[in-house]
Amino acid sequence: MALFIEQLVNGLTVGAVYSLVALGYTMVYGVMRMINFAHGDFFMIGSYLGFTLVSSALLGGAIPLWAALIVVVVLSMAGVALLGVIVERAAYRPLRRSSRLTAVVSAIGVSIFLQNAVMLIWGPRYRAYPPWSVPSITWQVGGIYINFMQVLILAVSFGLMVALYLFVQRTTVGAAIRATAIDHDTARLMGIDVDQIIRLIFLIGPALGAAAGVLLGLYYRQIHFTVGWTYGLKAFTAAIMGGIGNIPGAMVGGLLLGILEMLGAGYISSAWKDVFVFLILILLLMFRPTGLLGERIAEKV
Amino acid sequence: MRGCRSCLALVSFALILVLGLGTTVLGAGETAPIKIGLQAPVTGQWAYEGEMARNCVQIVAGEINGKGGVLGGRKIEIVVGDDQCSPKQSALVAQRMISEKVVAVIGTYGSSVTEPAATIYERQGILNIAYGATAVQLTEHGWKYFFRTCFRDDRQGAFFAQFVNETLKVGNVAILHDNTTFGKGLAEAARASLEKANKAKIVFYDVVTPGERDFTPILTRMHRANPDVLYFTGYYPEAGLIIRQMRDLGSQAIFVGGNAAINDEFVEIAGKDVAKGALMTQEPMPTDLKYPESKAFLDEYILRHNAPPSSPWPVYAADALKTIAAAIDATGSTDSKVLADYIRDKMEGLPGITGPIGFDEVGDRAGAIYLAYEVTADGKFQPYEP
Secondary structure, eight states, X not given: OHHHHHHHHHHHHHHHHHHHHHHHHHHHHHHHSOOOTTHHHHHHHHHHHHHHHHHSGGGSSSSOHHHHHHHHHHHHHHHHHHHHHHHIIIIIGGGTTSOHHHHHHHHHHHHHHHHHHHHHHHOSSOEEOOGGGSOOOEEEETTEEEEHHHHHHHHHHHHHHHHHHHHHHHSHHHHHHHHHHHOHHHHHHTTOOHHHHHHHHHHHHXXXXXXXXXXXXXXXXXXXXXXXXXXXXXXXXXXXXXXXXXXXXXXXXXXXXXXXXXXXXXXXXXXTHHHHHHXXXXXXXXXXXXXXXXXXXXXXX | OHHHHHHHHHHHHHHHHHHHHHHHHXXXXXXXXXXXXXXXXXXXXXXXXXXHHHHXXXXXXXXXHHTTTBTTTBOEEEEEEEOTTOHHHHHHHHHHHHHTTOSEEEOOBSHHHHHHHHHHHHHHTOEEEESBOOOGGGGGSOOSSEEESSOOTTHHHHHHHHIIIIIIOOSEEEXXXXXXXXXXXXXXXXXXXXXXXXXXXXXXXXXXXXXXOOOHHHHHHHHHHOOSEEEEOSOHHXXXXXXXXXXXXXXXXXXXXXXXXXXXXXXXXXXXXXXXXOEEEEOOOGGGOOSHHHHHHHHHHHHHHSSOOSSSSHHHHHHHHHHHHXXXXXXXXXXXXXXXXXXXXXXXXXXXXXXXXXXXXXXXXXXXXXXXXXXXXXXOEEEOOO
């Protein structure tokens, strides 16, 4: 039983990160009906920015560790959010009226561009977050091992997700986002600046991705310029699982994917884990083609 | 700089060619030098490996010639062929070696580079001894003329079993591999050797996916099996993560990596505090060889080149030349078939720089001479002392 709970905690930790990244896919899809294949790379750049900030003098001890960590996460989020807006302006907005395939090709182009840029700036080797960036504490609670980073990841991701949910559901801007997701033209008639909303989406999505990137960098410590692809694919799967375009769906999908993966690896075989995960995805899509929470999107009537 | 070097190589090669032609014109009398080929990556990405191999072979050749050569007075002449560590170039070098009429060939570095050349040497019946080609399948072709002075990948597994039973003296072993040909082969060899020795018990055996970053589920299961030692046979990016994640899970099992994990980046990824005390099995670095021949050889090498060879492989090239020279002297022949038969069937315990040299029936070096390295507190690797 303790083993099961431990695997569950492992799964939740990774799943929370998948959720954060999946939110970026799902929000862009919800508002623009486009899969932003460069999103995984925003995540990757987040972890590289975090790496540079953590390695810089910032954490030299001038401010307490927790404050420094907050600064690192916030700065990385801001940097990547800015990049997201630039990418949207340069690569997606000019193609807003062209076919969806064109936009997807442009997204793949952005992805290749970002990966190679990172390779040229930070080098092709594996980079590692310095060991002193987070305290290496492991607690044993009732036979279960849980470490500081797992707690931090869970706390930060759930915090961000709840904040996002409240923002979208309870604020006027959130209502505008939801309206834009339903119909661009009608939203415009209601006085909503659709371009502004899309820009906002490209601020929030990449920022969440960057937070996930920094957290994962701190957790595994090892980063590489190709990780965006791996995690992007996983998060994309999570978004589909939960029902793409649906914000709570992405959260649930990510957590579910993480847990399935860990249970698959823990109880079946690590080598067969992905087979197991994708088998479940196929079955799920066969019986619920819109994903777990996908139907709620049909607010259009 | 680079152009200059290849220029030099070209000139020296031309010289060798001219010299070689000269001797043939004069007629291969009883005093003519014996030509032995060295196929190595003297230029290209692995140039430093090729360079060191050439240095090593030159030292041994000089030593033999200084003592009057082989076969009662015939000098050894080394013909260098640069394969640039490319399989395509390797085949061309092999063909040139044959047209040069070398008695035997030493080489080369890299299993995939060795394969095409060895195929050609086999067809032409030329004795060839590889020095940096450890892939298992090379000796599974039933080749008659192929040998290697380096040890086959899976011998490391045998060494690990011995190390666990005799040095670490622990009871429960966990083995993890990464499903690559190399990692799986080594893990299976380790398992087979442990089962044969029947001392330490394998309590956990599983696979991780390379490129993956979260190994906690599998390590959680491993931790429950309560092993005293974990042998991970994959590469350093995963090795660094595995050791850290198992420590985070509370596992204090001794971490042992294979020779694909021994790399400075392992320490960087794991962090010095965690990497400290981790062990690695690998071919001994030349400076860590303890044989009398090794000492004399290294002194000469340092004298000539100011620093010892920086990788384990080049000294195996030196031992390949020793093997060939010993076989020529023992048989009194320069016929590849006679030499190959002698090396396979009769050679045993020839004192080499890397330890006693002998071969089994398929051409693999007999025995398993490896060392366990330990990560020190400042993140360096040094031979493990219990």
